Amino acid sequence: MSSASETGKARRGRKKPARPCFRQTKAWRDFSLKDLEKITEEEAKDIFRKLRWPDTNGEPVCPWCGSHEHWWLENQQRWKCRAPKCRKLFSLTSNTMFANKKKSFKDLIVAGRAFAIGAKGKNGIDMSAELGCEYKTAFALQHKFREGLLNSQMETRLEGEVEVDGAWFGGYIKPENKKINRVDRRLKENQNGKRRVVVGARERKGKRRTIVGVFDGEDQATAWLSERIDTMSQIYADEAPAWLDLHATHKTERVNHSEEYARGERNEINTNQMESFFSRLRRFEIGTHHNISGPYLLRYAADAAWRETNNEMTLKSQTMAILQAAIQSPPSRSFSGYWQRGSANHEDVLFEDVFAGFI
Ligand SMILES: [Zn+2]
Known part of the structure; x- marks a missing residue:
């Protein structure tokens, strides 16, 4: 039998009282x-x-040529650019979504x-x-x-200690009623091709920024990650074979999740903060939107990443x-x-x- 110090109960007992959530x-x-x-x-x-125009404290800037000179046309409720080569009309929302x-x-x-x-x-x-x-x-x-x-x-380009991870979304196939008709849904030939992987990276300190991309496989994400993470950064990732490529461009440490969740002298080699991000994205899926796969997946992931980064605003x-x-x-x-x-x-x-x- 394991000693008390090794049990979950003892670990929980040592924990400091949780800081209240900012919200x-x-x-x-x-x-x-x-x-x-x-x-x-x-x-x-x-x-x-x-x-829209923070640099001029709200004074209009022509969205077509960048000029600061304009007339206000009262009857049209729009501005007219004064730049001789432009002279275009614009409103507060012109050329925006x-x-x-x-x-x-x-x-x-x-x-x-x-x-x-x-x-x-x-x-x-x-x-x-x-x-x-x-x-x-x-x-x-x-x-x-x-x-x-x-x-x-x-x-956004991440710096410092950065965690990298991926998680699969979408492509759910309802199992057949009778067991005899069911197929092994883990096999590629039995999937519907809609399953995509969200790959994310997150800074551990500072602004703790999170970035996301959507790919058909983790191995397709490594070039994107290399571009978006500063070359001086320290990367932490799990044992997925795709992350092997990161060793070529960045100082990278990996943890094998089938054996342990953290390793290193201070257990610093882990992807716990990325797990926290994916748990938020899963809650998006299960608790709020019910279906975040398909063409909107990247937008939902960016939404979750933004909330993860800015949760103390x-x-x-x-x-x-x-x-x-x-x-x-x-x-x-x-x-x-x-x-x-x-x-x-x-x-x-x-x-x-x-x-x-x-x-
Ligand atoms: Zn203009």
Whole structure:
């Protein structure tokens, strides 16, 4: 029989009392419904001006040529660029994913706040109830937010100690009723080809940023990881054969999960923080959205990665960051061939701005 010091009970006994989750603290709650109600449409517009043009404190910058000179056309409620070669008209949402929006700016703030609150994502039905809009409008708006968050992560390059891991999503095949008709669903020939792997990397210290990509196999992710992680970084990964390639470009330590979850003098060789990210993404799948596979998987993963990185921001800051990522994003574009390397191009049609008409 093992001694008490080796049992789980003894380990739990030694643990310090857990620090309260940031969301349980007063600091997080800085944007109540009462605060939200007080915002007028004019104030909401000003908020969006500052989010879109932070460098000029909300003064318009022509989205077509970058000029700061403009006229305000009162009758058209738009600006006209003064640059002689441009002279184009633009509004606060021109050339952004909210171009041609129908919702008010205030509604977008309400939606951004609702979206920020869900720790395991925000369900489209819940949001449609909160906004008093159709489900498809809420669904479209959420995917705009997710795309904004994905855009905001595009240039991120991780530094320091970085954990790497992958997890499979989608491609569920319902087992046949009778055992005799069932097949081994682990075998490739019995799968439906919809199963994709989300590969993520996460910094252990500092901003603890998380990045994600979607691939057909972990082995297809290594070039992407090498580009996105600083060459001076220390990588921690599990025993999956795909990560062997990382040794060529980075100092890499691996832990064999079939034997142990952590090794090293201080148990520092582990992927516990990536496990925490994937547990959030699983909760997205099981607890909130029920199906995150298929063409939207990358967006859901980027959403979860953003929440993992920014889980200690206040509610107001989170709301504003979500809205800023969206208003600074161009109209929806295709990500296939960029982050979804190795995948078929079935996203092409989807990423045409199919949501434009709803919001
Ligand atoms: Zn211009």
